[in-house]
Amino acid sequence: MNTQRFWSWFWLILGTIYFVVPLIATIDFSLRARKGTLSLDAYANIFDDPKFFESFTFSAVTAVAAIALSWLLIVPTAYWVHLKLPRFRPVMELLTLLPFVIPAVVLVFGLIRTYSMTLLNTRTGGWVLLTAAYIVLSFPYMYRAIDTGMRAINIRTLTEAAQSLGADWQTVIFRVIFPNLRVALLNGAFITFAIVMGEFTIAALLAQPAFGPYMNLLSSSKVYEPSALAVISFALTWGAIGIVQLLGQGTGQKQVGGPR
Amino acid sequence: MSSLQLNNLSKTYAAFAAVKGVSLQVAAGEFISLLGPSGCGKTTILRMIAGFEKPTTGSIYLDGREITRVPANRRGMGMVFQSYSLFPHMTAAQNVAFGLRLKGWPAGKQQQRVEEMLDLVGLAEMGDRFPHQLSGGQQQRVALARALAISPQVLLLDEPLSALDAKVRLQLRNEIRRIQQQLGITTLFVTHDQEEALSISDRVVVMSQGQIDQQGTPEEIYLAPRTAFTASFIGAMNQVPGIWEQHKVRIATHPNTSLPDEYLHTLPADLPEGTAVVVLVRPESILLFPPDHAPLAGHNALSGLITSRIFLGSVVRLSVLVGEFYLNVDVPTTEAEQFSSGDLVQLSFPAEQCRVLAVDSPAASNVPLPVALPPTGVSED
Ligand SMILES: Nc1ncnc2c1ncn2[C@@H]1O[C@H](COP(=O)(O)OP(=O)(O)OP(=O)(O)O)[C@@H](O)[C@H]1O
Ligand SMILES: [Mg+2]
Numbered sequence: 118m119n120t121q122r123f124w125s126w127f128w129l130i131l132g133t134i135y136f137v138v139p140l141i142a143t144i145d146f147s148l149r150a151r152k153g154t155l156s157l158d159a160y161a162n163i164f165d166d167p168k169f170f171e172s173f174t175f176s177a178v179t180a181v182a183a184i185a186l187s188w189l190l191i192v193p194t195a196y197w198v199h200l201k202l203p204r205f206r207p208v209m210e211l212l213t214l215l216p217f218v219i220p221a222v223v224l225v226f227g228l229i230r231t232y233s234m235t236l237l238n239t240r241t242g243g244w245v246l247l248t249a250a251y252i253v254l255s256f257p258y259m260y261r262a263i264d265t266g267m268r269a270i271n272i273r274t275l276t277e278a279a280q281s282l283g284a285d286w287q288t289v290i291f292r293v294i295f296p297n298l299r300v301a302l303l304n305g306a307f308i309t310f311a312i313v314m315g316e317f318t319i320a321a322l323l324a325q326p327a328f329g330p331y332m333n334l335l336s337s338s339k340v341y342e343p344s345a346l347a348v349i350s351f352a353l354t355w356g357a358i359g360i361v362q363l364l365g366q367g368t369g370q371k372q373v374g375g376p377r
Numbered sequence: 378m379s380s381l382q383l384n385n386l387s388k389t390y391a392a393f394a395a396v397k398g399v400s401l402q403v404a405a406g407e408f409i410s411l412l413g414p415s416g417c418g419k420t421t422i423l424r425m426i427a428g429f430e431k432p433t434t435g436s437i438y439l440d441g442r443e444i445t446r447v448p449a450n451r452r453g454m455g456m457v458f459q460s461y462s463l464f465p466h467m468t469a470a471q472n473v474a475f476g477l478r479l480k481g482w483p484a485g486k487q488q489q490r491v492e493e494m495l496d497l498v499g500l501a502e503m504g505d506r507f508p509h510q511l512s513g514g515q516q517q518r519v520a521l522a523r524a525l526a527i528s529p530q531v532l533l534l535d536e537p538l539s540a541l542d543a544k545v546r547l548q549l550r551n552e553i554r555r556i557q558q559q560l561g562i563t564t565l566f567v568t569h570d571q572e573e574a575l576s577i578s579d580r581v582v583v584m585s586q587g588q589i590d591q592q593g594t595p596e597e598i599y600l601a602p603r604t605a606f607t608a609s610f611i612g613a614m615n616q617v618p619g620i621w622e623q624h625k626v627r628i629a630t631h632p633n634t635s636l637p638d639e640y641l642h643t644l645p646a647d648l649p650e651g652t653a654v655v656v657l658v659r660p661e662s663i664l665l666f667p668p669d670h671a672p673l674a675g676h677n678a679l680s681g682l683i684t685s686r687i688f689l690g691s692v693v694r695l696s697v698l699v700g701e702f703y704l705n706v707d708v709p710t711t712e713a714e715q716f717s718s719g720d721l722v723q724l725s726f727p728a729e730q731c732r733v734l735a736v737d738s739p740a741a742s743n744v745p746l747p748v749a750l751p752p753t754g755v756s757e758d
Binding site for chain 1: 428462533
């Protein structure tokens with residue numbers, strides 16, 4: 118019993134060190150831009166760089182677009198599979214593995230080869246392709262989050278109850294299914310956001326002014342700024358988690374206490 | 378108020394026939410129970426009426442208008458489900474208002490209707506609660522209010538009480554009946570609980586294996602079952618196998634029987650001589666006397682040995698071995714003290730309490746004949 122306790126503490130502390138030490142080191146390093154003292158110079162340099170805001174906004178907008186489109190694509194699909202094609206579920210699960218199996222480089226060269234003469238000739242076209250690629254990348258996470266959310270509510274009964282009250286398919290999906298998947302949708306959205314903000318390969322190969330390539334550029338040309346940028350991304354990530362938690366609080370309990 | 382008509386309705390899943398040629402006429406304002414064991418197709422019928430399931434064959438008419446192919450959201454059927462079906466993200470009041478909102482009612486009228494409906498189901502104070510803040514019984518009340526709010530043509534209830542505890546169940550079923558009568562709404566109620574069906578219905582439809590076995594008023598179903606299945610499904614029923622001979626039943630049992638008379642007298646039946654039959658007699662129809670008691674006029678008298686007693690509350694059910702088979706006899710608890718296991722008794726029951734059914738009728742063959750099976754259950758000894 119006691120040795121068991123010891124080892125659980127041991128692993129916990131080891132894990133904490135593993136995650137926290139590099140973080141502290143990064144923060145510490147990012148504060149040493151001015152010789153001899155701690156300063157926020159590196160941060161100031163980043164916030165002074167218009168490229169930072171441009172690329173950050175670009176990626177954030179792309180992320181939001183990817184999230185909205187994934188919701189619209191995946192919720193009705195997962196809903197339909199749950200309701201009408203439960204036998205199709207293993208196939209869906211297999212499909213969700215494809216983005217893990219196919220490396221991003223392969224995906225992006227496929228896209229370039231296919232669309233180089235059409236979509237990629239325009240600025241918007243490139244952005245559309247990038248968004249589409251991000252939907253593919255985040256598909257496994259989004260689908261699984263939504264699938265889990267749907268298991269937690271009684272999809273069939275809720276659908277039929279709504280139908281008997283006069284609801285058509287759109288009404289069922291947007292007024293009954295979507296609101297009850299709030300937590301699942303936010304979870305999926307958060308992961309998608311994180312993936313898009315940090316993605317480098319696809320954005321770089323499609324020559325898009327995204328945040329990932331900007332970070333890469335910065336780290337090859339500056340000393341302290343990349344660390345500051347890492348800390349900023351980290352803070353943004355945790356901020357996003359916090360927002361998800363906050364938004365999810367109201368509905369979380371309702372889902373648990375809903376139809377059993 | 379609308380009438381409903383099912384014409385030769387069938388539903389086949391892959392190779393499995395869940396519902397086989399069901400025809401049923403429901404009059405406007407009538408309360409009908411579909412009663413039957415698990416898996417007999419009750420829910421499937423209800424789902425076809427609601428429009429959630431397409432019939433394989435057959436048709437459905439509402440007020441004489443065919444609705445077989447009308448989508449569920451345009452049928453105007455109110456439905457209450459077995460599992461809790463309230464929208465978890467809406468309050469009770471919002472749930473009730475859902476159908477009205479879809480119909481485009483103005484907010485003021487909606488609110489008035491919601492209050493009226495919540496009041497009807499006795500939850501006037503609970504409109505602001507979310508489903509997870511309501512008990513199971515309260516959730517089903519809100520579900521009922523929600524279904525009734527849109528003034529449905531027909532109310533469909535699929536075992537709405539089965540998830541509730543016995544006391545709430547009893548209370549809510551009486552309330553469902555009260556509300557149904559108050560609104561005069563045509564209602565189809567699905568249950569596998571015979572007491573529930575008998576106590577609140579205008580008419581009971583007994584189902585077995587996807588078909589209607591028998592339908593009638595609760596009294597008809599209870600007192601005059603026409604099939605062995607209905608007889609055994611509704612209430613406790615003794616079934617004595619025998620042969621129809623000269624307008625009475627020769628009991629098929631071992632030759633060296635201890636029966637004083639090997640014939641049972643029954644209600645008249647129009648059966649050919651020599652038909653294999655079962656005699657149906659309710660446990661509460663049988664009187665017990667000391668073995669040497671003079672047989673009553675017009676009664677069948679059999680002698681038997683009490684083998685076990687089961688306390689059921691208001692009655693004690695005695696299992697009595699007669700020749701080769703057991704008969705259950707219900708004795709009021711207040712009079713049960715005089716009988717104990719091992720006593721020899723005379724069983725006496727009037728001929729007009731005995732019905733005869735031919736064994737080879739299709740419904741009867743569903744039921745294994747209860748010949749010499751000892752009773753199950755917790756015995757006192
Ligand atoms: N979607 C389906 N696919 C295949 N078989 C089905 C389907 N739905 C129902 N069945 C079968 O049809 C039969 C009737 O089902 P139904 O749900 O109507 O029974 P029920 O009388 O309502 O039973 P219970 O009292 O248990 O609810 C069952 O044997 C069931 O297994
Ligand atoms: Mg059922």
